[in-house]
Amino acid sequence: NAGVTQTPKFQVLKTGQSMTLQCAQDMNHNSMYWYRQDPGMGLRLIYYSASEGTTDKGEVPNGYNVSRLNKREFSLRLESAAPSQTSVYFCASSDDRFPRVKYFGPGTRLTVL
Amino acid sequence: GENVEQHPSTLSVQEGDSAVIKCTYSDSASNYFPWYKQELGKRPQLIIDIRSNVGEKKDQRIAVTLNKTAKHFSLHITETQPEDSAVYFCAARGGIKAAGNKLTFGGGTRVLVKP
Numbered sequence: 237n238a239g240v241t242q243t244p245k246f247q248v249l250k251t252g253q254s255m256t257l258q259c260a261q262d263m264n265h266n267s268m269y270w271y272r273q274d275p276g277m278g279l280r281l282i283y284y285s286a287s288e289g290t291t292d293k294g295e296v297p298n299g300y301n302v303s304r305l306n307k308r309e310f311s312l313r314l315e316s317a318a319p320s321q322t323s324v325y326f327c328a329s330s331d332d333r334f335p336r337v338k339y340f341g342p343g344t345r346l347t348v349l
Numbered sequence: 350g351e352n353v354e355q356h357p358s359t360l361s362v363q364e365g366d367s368a369v370i371k372c373t374y375s376d377s378a379s380n381y382f383p384w385y386k387q388e389l390g391k392r393p394q395l396i397i398d399i400r401s402n403v404g405e406k407k408d409q410r411i412a413v414t415l416n417k418t419a420k421h422f423s424l425h426i427t428e429t430q431p432e433d434s435a436v437y438f439c440a441a442r443g444g445i446k447a448a449g450n451k452l453t454f455g456g457g458t459r460v461l462v463k464p
Contacts, residue, residue, distance in 0.1 A: 279393065
């Protein structure tokens with residue numbers, strides 16, 4: 237099992253550019269999540285998907301869109317990147333059994349110039 | 350929504366000493382409190398968790414305590430070792446209204462164990 241995988245690992249964008257962060261899990265989990273991590277602020281939820289075909293906003297959804305392509309894959313899109321979106325992005329997944337432990341991907345370090 | 354505060358933000362201890370990290374939460378209906386460890390450049394990984402119906406849980410050198418009345422929970426690491434150096438995050442899962450199993454994370458504590 238690879239667990240949760242993310243691509244790319246690093247990315248540099250110019251303001252206004254767009255890109256999609258990819259996430260996949262092979263644990264047959266229904267729930268998937270996108271977090272961003274900024275210094276001193278812990279992990280903040282951007283979007284989540286409780287099952288294939290559903291997505292919901294988290295704490296900080298502005299400037300992002302997501303797609304739950306199938307049960308395995310959950311992508312995060314930045315349509316017009318801004319310097320404030322410079323962060324480390326983590327994808328996570330969890331199964332449906334309480335307490336639904338989250339398993340994180342390796343992260344994507346994004347810099348927006 | 351839920352608000353989780355974590356203290357201290359940095360903690361330096363001598364190898365062999367104990368380390369304690371404290372978190373407070375705001376939603377009295379929160380029912381699950383995990384702790385994650387994140388080594389430099391790595392992903393967060395669950396190290397221990399506690400449910401609201403338990404007051405204390407221990408796993409080798411780490412333990413977590415929960416005080417539901419005061420709405421705070423703590424991580425205790427005994428006999429610290431250099432490999433305990435990392436950033437530790439607490440989190441709380443809100444009550445039934447926290448749709449999607451949303452966890453709220455504390456700001457993190459950077460622990461440095463000095464040999």
